[in-house]
Each structure stands twice: as structure tokens, then as C-alpha cells.
Amino acid sequence: xxxxxxxxxxxxxxxxxxxxxxxxxxxxxxxxxxxxxxxxxxxxxxxxxxxxxxxxxxxxxxxxxxxxxxxxxxxxxxxxxxxxxxxxxxxxxxxxxxxxxxxxxxxxxxxxxxxxxxxxxxxxxxxxxxxxxxxxxxxxxxxxxxxxxxxxxxxxxxxxxxxxxxxxxxxxxxxxxxxxxxxxxxxxxxxxxxxxxxxxxxxxxxxxxxxxx
Numbered sequence: 001x002x003x004x005x006x007x008x009x010x011x012x013x014x015x016x017x018x019x020x021x022x023x024x025x026x027x028x029x030x031x032x033x034x035x036x037x038x039x040x041x042x043x044x045x046x047x048x049x050x051x052x053x054x055x056x057x058x059x060x061x062x063x064x065x066x067x068x069x070x071x072x073x074x075x076x077x078x079x080x081x082x083x084x085x086x087x088x089x090x091x092x093x094x095x096x097x098x099x100x101x102x103x104x105x106x107x108x109x110x111x112x113x114x115x116x117x118x119x120x121x122x123x124x125x126x127x128x129x130x131x132x133x134x135x136x137x138x139x140x141x142x143x144x145x146x147x148x149x150x151x152x153x154x155x156x157x158x159x160x161x162x163x164x165x166x167x168x169x170x171x172x173x174x175x176x177x178x179x180x181x182x183x184x185x186x187x188x189x190x191x192x193x194x195x196x197x198x199x200x201x202x203x204x205x206x207x208x209x210x211x212x213x
Contacts, residue, residue: 079190137157
């Protein structure tokens with residue numbers, strides 16, 4: 001009986017294995033494939049306009065990759081500051097409602113004009129600081145529009161007085177750089193959604209769900 005049962009069991013196991021799911025490699029989307037091959041997603045090839053065939057046809061008409069990387073970094077930082085400022089000073093909803101005594105109270109949509117009218121000294125000082133910072137940024141970046149900048153990384157303004165870059169590994173520095181870029185992109189999308197929400201009621205449904213006003 002034992003000799004007979006062994007072939008029967010083997011046959012049953014072999015038959016059952018035919019119904020077992022077969023592991024197949026997951027299909028990659030076009031976004032995943034493009035990102036892995038180039039390191040970024042650019043279906044229209046806009047990132048390449050400042051180099052290659054487009055550059056040969058229209059020299060110096062389109063910005064180089066250095067300029068685009070620096071611009072993304074800079075605008076991402078500005079968007080993170082702007083979103084934090086709106087979140088910290090907004091009254092009601094998700095805002096913290098913070099306010100400095102002596103400064104005007106206004107919604108962020110009107111704050112610039114109100115601040116300039118009521119505090120022209122502070123407004124001029126802040127504007128001057130922005131102009132100096134922008135000038136230093138452009139001077140340090142060099143001619144990145146044509147890809148002639150000598151900087152090692154996008155967004156590097158040589159502003160590291162604490163010497164953090166020397167204290168951490170290159171791998172961790174690259175990770176921080178990637179995190180800053182991604183958070184900057186998220187902040188730019190957030191600012192765009194705030195402008196859309198204030199301009200077109202109901203255009204950002206999630207803001208209504210979160211109780212924004």
C-alpha cells in the first residue's frame with residue numbers, strides 16, 4: 001500500500017503545481033522606465049533644449065541644465081518659505097494665527113500691499129536684503145544659463161558657515177539634497193493650489209474638506 005501511495009501522492013502534487021500562481025516580473029510604467037533610464041521624467045524633452053541638437057540649432061536661446069536645476073532649487077526654497085509664512089500667520093482653519101505686535105494684520109492675499117503702506121521702512125529693508133541675496137546668488141552661480149558655472153551642485157550658494165557639509169558623508173549630503181528638491185516641488189504645488197483656491201472657489205476640493213477658509 002505504501003509503495004502505491006507514493007506515486008499517487010507525487011502525481012497529485014505535480015497536478016496541483018500546475019494551478020500555482022507563476023511569479024512574473026511586474027510591468028514598468030512609462031514614468032518608471034523614463035526615470036530609471038534618464039534619472040528624471042521629461043517626456044517633452046524640455047530639459048535637453050539647452051544642449052544637444054536643439055543647442056546646435058538655437059545656441060544660447062534655451063537655458064542649460066545647470067540653470068534649470070538652480071532655478072528649481074531656488075523657487076522650491078521660496079515656495080517653502082512662502083507656505084510656512086502663510087500657515088504660521090493665517091487666522092482660522094489650519095493656520096496658527098501668529099502675529100507680531102506693531103505689524104499690520106491682513107490676509108496673505110493682501111499682506112504685501114498693506115505691509116508696504118503701513119511699514120515702508122521694514123518693507124524697503126526686506127526688499128534690499130532680497131536684492132543683495134539675489135545678487136550674491138547670481139554672482140556665485142556664474143553663467144549657468146549657458147552651462148558655464150563651476151559649482152559642484154545645484155543650489156549651492158556656499159552658505160555653510162556651520163561646516164555641515166564637511167561633517168557628513170557624501171551619501172547623506174546627496175540624500176539631503178534630494179529631500180530638499182522633493183519638498184521644494186511639493187511646496188510649489190502647495191502654493192499653486194493656494195492661489196487657485198483663492199482665485200477659483202471650489203477648484204481645490206481637499207481644502208474644503210480640511211476646513212480651510
